[in-house]
Amino acid sequence: MSGTDDSVTDGSTPTEEPIEDDSMPAEDVPTEDGSPSAVTEESDGDADAPTDAETPDRTVHAPEDAGVSVDSTPLEVEGLRRTFGGIVAVDDVSFDVERGTLTGLIGPNGAGKSTTFNLITGMLEPDAGTVRFNGEEITGYQPHEIANRGLVRTFQIARELEEMTVLENMMLAPKGQAGESLWRSVLPVTRGDVRKQETDQLERVWEVLDFFEIDHLADEYAGNLSGGQRKLLELARALLTDPDVLLLDEPFAGVNPTLEKRLLEHIHELRDRGYTFLIVEHDMDLIMNNCERVIVMHQGRILKDGTPAEIKESEEVIEAYLGGEV
Numbered sequence: 001m002s003g004t005d006d007s008v009t010d011g012s013t014p015t016e017e018p019i020e021d022d023s024m025p026a027e028d029v030p031t032e033d034g035s036p037s038a039v040t041e042e043s044d045g046d047a048d049a050p051t052d053a054e055t056p057d058r059t060v061h062a063p064e065d066a067g068v069s070v071d072s073t074p075l076e077v078e079g080l081r082r083t084f085g086g087i088v089a090v091d092d093v094s095f096d097v098e099r100g101t102l103t104g105l106i107g108p109n110g111a112g113k114s115t116t117f118n119l120i121t122g123m124l125e126p127d128a129g130t131v132r133f134n135g136e137e138i139t140g141y142q143p144h145e146i147a148n149r150g151l152v153r154t155f156q157i158a159r160e161l162e163e164m165t166v167l168e169n170m171m172l173a174p175k176g177q178a179g180e181s182l183w184r185s186v187l188p189v190t191r192g193d194v195r196k197q198e199t200d201q202l203e204r205v206w207e208v209l210d211f212f213e214i215d216h217l218a219d220e221y222a223g224n225l226s227g228g229q230r231k232l233l234e235l236a237r238a239l240l241t242d243p244d245v246l247l248l249d250e251p252f253a254g255v256n257p258t259l260e261k262r263l264l265e266h267i268h269e270l271r272d273r274g275y276t277f278l279i280v281e282h283d284m285d286l287i288m289n290n291c292e293r294v295i296v297m298h299q300g301r302i303l304k305d306g307t308p309a310e311i312k313e314s315e316e317v318i319e320a321y322l323g324g325e326v
């Protein structure tokens, strides 16, 4: 896809050809099962984008604490349940996510992973159960209220953003709270005050683009990016919101091995800096090789929660995956 010149802020003309780089050809990145596209396609990239029909009109809760908490267990899920008609998609799901870890959430198709993500991020309301973030109960909060607190999920680049450049996509990303953030605490950024926030934002955008090694694509239309480059851009946009915990839904779908390696290196580096990740991924090996902790869901319930070694040895996990239900 090519864009129009007037969408380029700095007057430069983006290339019209798809970028080869070291990634797969540009294509729409498939969603997990098609269903999350209601979230991602409808989204303009804001972390508060509602789903088409699922987000009810709810009270807006004022953030109580804009700073980054040091809670050692930032995310606590307790007894979550959600049904769709007669289908119990998520049934009494409880788990914690420890700070500064990569936690994988895996399971066969229809296990309830996406629904769990949607319940945590406020896209869906649970029938029962609670979600706590940094000690605060956030169950039933609106998606943007949850994102504002630092619990952020990545979104696919929406169609309208494909006609904007990478730089424009970054500048339009939701801004984090002014003040402390993990990103600012680890990078030598300028010490702007609030009035300089926009200048700082631009500077930060370049730092994040540089970190993900996509700064050379700044003037490229997002629609021209390969699947893997889009994933990097999606993560880069999420980073700008000053997240504390990042929820990644199929971050490696449509990503070629070279870029997958790069993406993983970036995720590991961010984890080492204190970011926390919960990752839904179909590629079991990838999760086993990269996450400290793996939660396996099956038929809406937690089947096993443990280290990769424990998961590998679990008869019930092997059975769930080999039982013809994958």
Ligand SMILES: Nc1ncnc2c1ncn2[C@@H]1O[C@H](COP(=O)(O)OP(=O)(O)OP(=O)(O)O)[C@@H](O)[C@H]1O
Pocket: 032, 033, 035, 084, 087, 088, 089, 090, 107, 108, 109, 110, 111, 112, 113, 114, 115, 116
């Ligand atoms: N909006 C919905 N309406 C009706 N049923 C739904 C809805 N969303 C999910 N389900 C059902 O809930 C169950 C869990 O689905 P979910 O998408 O959460 O699983 P998943 O583990 O993410 O699966 P996959 O890996 O295939 O994406 C499935 O039986 C699914 O068909």
